[in-house]
Every structure is written in C-alpha cells, then in structure tokens.
Amino acid sequence: MPFLQPNTNRYFPGEKMDPDRDSSGTFGRLEGRYANYFAVGYNEYEFVIDFGQSYSANDQPELYTRIVTGPVYAKALLKTLQDSIETFETTYGSISEKVFENSEY
Secondary structure (H helix, E strand, O other): OOOEOOOOOOEOOOOOOOOOEOOOOOEOOOOOOOOOEEEEEEOOOOEEEEEEEOOOOOOOOEEEEEEEEOHHHHHHHHHHHHHHHHHHHHHHOOOOOHHHOOOOO
16 A cells, blocks of 8 residues: 655555554554544645544544644645555445435535
C-alpha cells in the first residue's frame, strides 16, 4: 500500500504496509481504529481531518482522532488515497458508493 515517509513528501506506490512496523522504520505495534465518519475543515494554513464512528443517521459520531496537516501534505494524502483506490479497484473490482445514497455527503 502506498505511504508517505515521515518528514518528506516522498510517495512510494506499491509499498506494502507491515502492521508490525511503523512508517518511521521502527518496530512496534500501531493502534488501528475503524472509521466510517470523516469531517474535514481547513483554513489558509492547514487542513483538519477528524475520524470517528457513526452507526445511525440520528447518532452523533464518536470522534477519536484529529489529524492537522499543511495543504501540501493534505494534497499528498489525497494522491495516496486516489492511487490506492485505483489499485484496489483494479485488483478487487469497483467499490460501491451505496453509502452515499442516504447520507449528507
């Protein structure tokens, strides 16, 4: 899976993620959390991306992670996600967009 090296804007398509190794090259278990709710805000200097879980349209989402990054890194993240989705769909088939039918997105 593509990833960004820390403190650089280098992008490595096709790189595999190892759950026992973080992107800094050190070994240690990273915490994984499931997210199905995302909110993005921005100003002139940064992007703020909130991650959380929501299981009903009437429930308030439970937010648990906030990432704050600069515009150039937000754009690098977008490119990484676009390339990963393209590779995923080539391998496994098209991703359904049904989730968007009954949501505010």
